Amino acid sequence: MDNDLIKAVQEWSKERGLDNNDPAKQLNKLQEEIDELKEAYKNHDFSNANSGFPDSIGDVMVVMIILCQQTGFDLKDCLELAVDTIKNRKGKTLNGVFIKDEGE
Numbered sequence: 001m002d003n004d005l006i007k008a009v010q011e012w013s014k015e016r017g018l019d020n021n022d023p024a025k026q027l028n029k030l031q032e033e034i035d036e037l038k039e040a041y042k043n044h045d046f047s048n049a050n051s052g053f054p055d056s057i058g059d060v061m062v063v064m065i066i067l068c069q070q071t072g073f074d075l076k077d078c079l080e081l082a083v084d085t086i087k088n089r090k091g092k093t094l095n096g097v098f099i100k101d102e103g104e
Helices: 003-015 023-042 053-071 075-086
Strands: 091-094 097-100
Touching: 003 053, 023 053, 053 075
Parallel strands: none
Antiparallel strands: 091 097
């Protein structure tokens, strides 16, 4: 992840007073952006970068950066933690979704 982009989002957030706001509200915003991402996916032409889908992914990432900022977590650290958790995970892919083995 590009540190300059993350810092730009954090600065944008500070300028608008979002950096110290209620994370629960940011979670609501995340759900809104995920709903928009789902809609963009349904209508997406993957051969057209301007079709709305890439922008929707970016919007979700912006909200995640701000949520991390509000809660004191580093986005990269969170991603590293998730990768460390799943890297040796056992399971199977069923209908395009990875299902972890029970007990993991």
